[in-house]
Amino acid sequence: MTPDTRSRLARRSAAAGLCLMTILVAGPLAADPSGFLHPLGPIAEIQRTELVWATVAVMVAILPVLLGTPFIMWRYRRTNTKATYRPQWHFDTWLEVGMWGLPIVIVAFLGIWLAQATFRIDPYRTIDAKMAEELNIELAGPQVDMDVVGLDWKWLFLYPDQGVASMGEMVMPVGHPVAMRLTTDTVMQAFLVPRIGGQIYAMPRMATRLNLIADREGRTEAINTQYTGLGMSGQRAEVRAVSPGAYRSWISRAQEGPVLDDETYAIIAQSGSVADAREALGLDGTTPILFRLEATDIFDRVIDRYQNPEGVARDAQPGSPTYNLSSGVLPEADQ
Amino acid sequence: MNFPFGRLEWSDLKPVHLFTHEFSIDNLVGSGAAWMVVIGALAVAVLLTVMGRWGWLWREWLTSVDHKKIGIMYMVLGFVMFARGVAEGMAMRAHQTTALNGGVLSEEHWAELFSTHGTIMIFFVAMPFITGFMNYLIPLQIGARDMAFPVLNQISLGLTATGAALCMISLVVGKFQIGGWTAYPPFTGSTFDPGPGPDYWIWAIALSGFGSMFSGLNFSVTIYKMRAPGMTYMRMPVFVWTALCTSILLVFALPPLTVAAFMQALDRTLGFHFFTNDLGGNMMNYANLFWMFGHPEVYILVLPAYGIFSELTSTFAAKRLYGYTSLVLATMSISVISFCVWLHHFFTMGNSATINVAFGIATGIIAIPTGVKVYVWMATLWRGRIRMTTPMIYMTGFFMLFVIGGLSGMILANPAINWQVHNTQFIVAHFHNVLLPGLLFGVFAGIHIWFPKAFGFRLHETAGQVTAILWIVGFSLTFLPLYFVGLMGYPRRSSGFEDPALLPYMYLTLFGALLIGCALLGLIATLWISIRQRDKLAVPLGDPWDGRTLEWATPAPPPPWNFAVIPHIAERDAFAREKVDGKPFVQPPDYKDIHLPRNTSAGMIMFIATTAFGFGVTWWMWWLVILSVLVVVGWFFVTSFIEHDEVTIPAAEVRRHHNAWIEAISLATPVTRDHETDSRNRGLADTDMVVAS
Amino acid sequence: MSDTATTNENLHPGMNLGYSGDAEHAEVTVFGFWTFLMSDLVTFGIVFAIFATMKDATAGGPGPAEVTNLTSIAMQTALLLGSSFAFSWASLSMKYHDIIWRTLGWLAIAATSALGFLMLELYDFYHMIKEGAVPQRSGFLSALWALVGLHGLHVAGGLLWMAAMTGQILKFGLTDQIKSRITRMGLYWHFLDLVWVGIFSMVYLAGVA
Missing domain, CATH: 1.10.287.90 (Helix Hairpins)
Structure with a gap:
């Protein structure tokens, strides 16, 4: 290579590189x-x-x-x-x-x-009036408390105050702060809703916290970014930020769903996608699943499961290859 | 099946899968890889037998305690594993490109790939590469005959090889773990993965970790205690400084990893509760331990590469290194601060904001000395006379790309942003961005520089340049797009995706991966061409690049004793000064007998025994475990009763060897830098620096 | 290094090596051993740290008070410190006397004492197993067994080393190399004492306090 061709080559590749970079940068913004x-x-x-x-x-x-x-x-x-x-x-x-x-x-x-x-924007910080002022937003209503249980390979969203739960989708009212507690009933997971905020780990026997708020309507996804096994890439839930009215009607729709009792929970805790859980429960239709809640302490009992002084047998741990339904029932709440 | 095979079953032998399992691409790749290991091992064995080279291999290499040969063996080990790692990387890119609603590989195979790829590239490619360089160069650059502990050095190599061997065995027998190179429990605990995979990982890491720790110990003691007279700390070449810092890091950073691996082993094998879900286990401890090692590890790997870059800028710009003191200070501060930033690997664990902020700022601070280094190298190039040889091309690529890695590093240091990009492809892009240009380019540049020193002939220049450009372009196309994929929220280690908008990026990275494959072939081709033309490329006089440090004042390859007479050092870059003054290569007044340590099979015994140990624990063959422990303990016990004798090289032999070289130099004509890369360069340099000073 | 050759007599006066090149060599090996001990100290430090984080992870099982037999611990401490003390005498007699029997005698006392320590420790472990305080019971017990066990393994390894040293002294006599080895062994032995003091106060005393 002569120096001349070399410099021409260098110029051309620089130009090509520049074009490429433009496309790359534009991609995530325009897509x-x-x-x-x-x-x-x-x-x-x-x-x-x-x-x-x-x-x-x-x-x-x-x-x-x-x-x-x-x-x-x-x-x-x-x-x-x-x-x-x-x-x-x-x-x-x-x-x-x-x-x-x-x-x-x-x-x-x-x-x-x-x-x-x-x-x-510390995930643990409660979104109150003071924080809203700092974020330059108006709070449209009271805080929604939500409990999130990570399972293999789906999230279970519990709305204890509303008496409902959902799998495969999460709905939040625009302008309402959402205060989450997170844990898992299997290995460690990481919860992220890219367009709204995050992320935080969810770990068995522990509760972590995440506070989120949406200020406009739209749909996006909640994802698990921590590798948790073969179905991990499918662990996504649709997240919808909707008007308070739409949120209320979603809640009432959920209240008509099947009851999430201990038996049902043991079934959905098995490894598999939301669709698998739907099939295991014998439900028709497609994802997601909406439940009615009778007991509101499922989250605490999931955490309690791992504080059992006798330990938790392998076949009682959802996510383990030897998990079986009869031993995997959640322990009674200790009052 | 119990004794003697433990829990090993016939169905664990992967080569058999090709015949017993239904045919699929996935099975073909998996079983095919197992066959490749088996056939490769057999081919090497047959080749050695046919050429009658077993004895040669044993006497000249495997039992040698010469730091130069051990260094070369580390590099060879690194390259073999590197070929596997690159192949795995390409398979992963092929899978991900086709992963819109599917992919060519099974989920499990994919998971095994990213786990082995990471483990191998960090522990059995990057670590052997830098250990190899440090082995080869430290004694030569400080004017010593060997390491402080030559036998221990060989044992370290044996232990590193054990780890690599366990990774290779896992390809044939059973399977590797699927929890990524970090192997976070509880996913890798016995509750969720009772199979042999995590055990392979644990023992590969723990045993090779001992080797690395002993290497660090050996190197640091060598640098502290074995320097030639007059080689004060502030006269040491910058590479030695970086090697010293890396060695100190190895001594202090490996224990957390070893402890984590052993605790994980106790959990899995004996039912302890360090990281389990129940009975008080706590997986957060694992994350802390792993990254207390993991973050210094990044600097363990990259610091020696910085050393190589420092040496090569000043050599190929024909100029004294700018800002030596700054560079030393920067290196030292990096190694200290590297212990104070580990938490930035999990800002997302629910730490208090104050803690996150503290570690975020510490992470920012470590960028200061790193930035200084880049500026120092630029100032070294400034007003130099730059020769655009292969190492310099790597250096340019490093400059342009590494700062982008620095940019993404500073982005990641901010917890507020980190919460978004943690665990996404952004991270994948970032650490490849730091480790490929930062470490690998440094290693390849270093190979081009010191290969002639080690083997007596240069590497083919044009082939080297083409390969270097392939590496730079291939890297950029493969990994820079992943930044944007990560910003779009694609998790790392995820086998598939649902958003078609990602496809263009995937095609781009696949194309880049193909270029990287070509670049790997380019490395092999460069070596092949150079060996074929070794007479034309020969540089027996030892100084092909107008070098500045002590190792260039020896013939190529250097004799086993390195220096006929231990040199006295009067200043930094003493050899460069002598050349400017026109009086290098002075005949010493008299010679003395030289004592060198005798060959030993210690390293091989440790290698075989510890591999057997790791394999035995993995498959629950307890008899093998006990036997191998007895061999290791017994060996130490018995050898402590044997007096170590030495090989003595008589003074006359040293004189003859040295005189022959000096005579060849006096007959040769020094070549100017115009002919640096053609066949006139026999290794006697006419320095550019004379002209100007 | 060699420009300090004239000051060799200042290197390792504790070994009384004379003025040969061996002093220089001993300097390298002893320095290397210090480096190893630093690394080992980090290992212990980390296991200590893990123990500290798991102190309350008893999961309803036996806690620190239930697994501590202070009498036995006090005796173990006395034995281990006594062993270290005897070792110091071995080092001193190595320096001032060329009679190997005196050194060997002190080594034997050190070894017996340490053996007693190990026996008592094993006895404690046996009791713990009998009471169900096995490492599989809880995170706290896992950490306790790992920490105390790691130290115990070090002591056992040291005993093996002492056996080897005894044989070597008998075979080679008190040569410079043997002296250097005994010096390193001494560093190791006193180091283990130091770690034991940490275990004694952090695990047992703090546990029952």
Whole structure:
């Protein structure tokens, strides 16, 4: 390769690279909305803003490298005898100050930002009037308490106050804060609703918390991002942020569903998709499943299961290959 | 089936599956891979027998305690595993491209692939590569004859090979675990995966972990105690500094991993409750332990590569390294801070916001010295005379791509953003972005630089350049798109997707993966072409690149004793200074006898015994476990009664060898850098630096 | 390294190695052993940390008070510290006397004492098993067994090492290499004492307090 063809090649590949980058960047923004770049609520919106500003701030540090490297490589190529050559030069106080100073300043800025954002949208922080003010939104109504139980490979959403539960879909009223407690009745999972907020781990024997709010109507998905076995990639639930009216009618529709009693729970806790659970329960139609709740303490009893001083036998642990229905019934609530 | 096979059944032998199971692509790939291991092993055995090379292999390599040969064996081990890792990566990309509502592989096979790929690439590719470099270079660069503990060095290699061997065996007998390279319980606990997979992982990691810890110990003691006279700390080459920091990290960071692996083993094998769901087990402890190791590990891997980049910028820019002190300070601070950031691997565990913020800021702080390093290298290139050879192409690729990895790292350091991209393809893109340009490009550049030192001939330059470009383009196309896939919310390790919008990205990454496959072939082709043309590429005089550090002042390949006389060091880059002053290669006044440690089979015994141990625990063959423990303990017990004798190289032999080299140098004409990459370069450099100073 | 060759006499006065190159070599090996101990200390530190997080994870099973037999622990402590003390005498006699029997005698006392420690520990374990305080019972007991067991394994390994050292002294006499090995063994032995003090106070004393 002659230097001439080489530089032409370099120019062309640079142009091609630039085109490619444009397509790549444009993709997530233009495509069918998924991901937190298309937020449905203020929390994901803040996360997007943080992403943009972190990128801009770091660019200050890396642009000199991205632009300077090709320049230096070209300018100080060996064949360019006109360029200065200083083989013994190895220190300059002001350059040192700049080298250390620039990253320090940028990291200081980023540190302050990340602290502010982390405190502001901490998943454990209850979305109250004060937080709503900080997020610049109006609260349309009272908080909705929700319990989430991770199963292999679906989420069970419990609405204890409304006396309903759902699998394969989660509905939340726009403008109402949603306060979740999460646990699993199998291995560890991670709960994320990209367009609204998250994510938080759900772990057996423990309850974690997540507070979410949507400020516009729309649909998206809740996903499990932690690998939990063969059906993990299908563990998605449709999430709909709807008007309070639509939410109420969804609740009343759910109240007409089958009862989620201990026996039913043991069945749906088996490994499998929502469709599998539907089949196991002998229900017609397609996903999702809506339940009526009689007992509202299922979540606590799932946690209690693993605090049994006798331990939990393998065949009593949903998600284990040897799980069987008769031993897997949830323990009674200890009053 | 119990004694002697434990829980091993006929159906666990995977090569048989090709005939007993229904035919499918999935079965073909799985069983085919098992066959490849078997046939590959047989082919090597047959080849060695036909060529009558068993004795040679045993005497010259497997029992050698020469740090140079051990270093080369680490590299070979790394390459064999690398070929498997790349093949697995390509299979994964092929699966994911077809994974819109399905995919060519079964769910289980897919899960096994991402778990082995990660485990192998980190522990049995990256670790052997950097350990190999450190082995080869540390004694040469500090002016020592060998490591502080040569036998221990060989044992470390044996233990690393044990881990790799268990991974390979799992391909043929039974299966590997499917919980990713991090193997988080309780998913990998006996309740949810009673099979042999997690046990293979545990013992591969735990046993090779001991090897790595001993390597770190050996290297750090060597650097602290074995430096040539006058080689003060601030005169050490930057690579040695990075090696020192990596060694310290190895000594302190491996124990958490070993403890985690052993606790997991106790849970699985003896029914303990460290990480189980019930009876007070706590999986969060595992996450903490794993990442207390895992984060320093990132720097364990990347620091030596930084060292290589430092050496090569100043060599190929024909210029003194800018900001040596800054670089040393930056390296040291990175290794200290690397212990204070592990929690950023699970901002999503429900920690208090204050804790998340503290670790987020610590993570930001570690970017400061890293940034300084990049600027230091740029300043080194500034006003140099840059030769665009293969290592420099890798370096350029590293510069442009690594800063993007740094950008995504800073994004991830922010817990508020991390909650969104944690566990998605964004992470996959990020760590490949850091480890490929950061580590692998450094390793390949290093191979181009030091291969001639180790074998006496250069690697073919054009082939090397094409391969380097293939690596850079292949990497960019494969992994940069995954950032955007991650921002769209596609979880990592997920076998399939439902959003057709992802398809273009998937095709792009598949194309990139094919280029990476070509790049791997390019590496093999480069080696092949170079071996064929080794006479034309020979550089017996030892200094093909106008090098600056001590190892270039030896013939290529260096004699087993490295230096005829231990050099006295008067300043940093002493060899470069001597060349500028026009008086390198001075004849020493007199020679002394040299004592070298004798060959030993310790490493091989440990390798066989610990592999048997790991295999035995995995399959519950308790007799094998007891036997192998007895062999290990008994070996230490017995050898402690044998006095270690040494090989003595007589002074006359040293003199003859050294004189022959000096004479060849006096007859040769130094080549200018214009002829660096053609056949005139026999390894005697006419330095550019003379012209200007 | 070699430019400090003139100051060799300052290296390891405890071994009384004289002025040969062996002192230099001993410096390397002893330094290497210190590095190993640092790594081992991290290992113990982590197991301690895990124990601390699992202290309350008794899952309704036996707690610290039920599994602590303070009399036995006090005796174990005395035996282990006594063993360390005897080892110090072995080191001193190695330095000042070339009579191997004196060194061997002290080593024998150290070994017997440590053997007593191990016996008592095993006896405690036996009692715990009888009372159902097995490691499979709870996270707390898993951590307890792992921590105490890890230390016990170290002591057992040390005893094996001591047996090997005895044989080597008989075979080679107190050569410089043997002296260096005994010095390292001493570091190891005192280190295990230090860890035991941690176990004693953190696991047992804090447990019953």
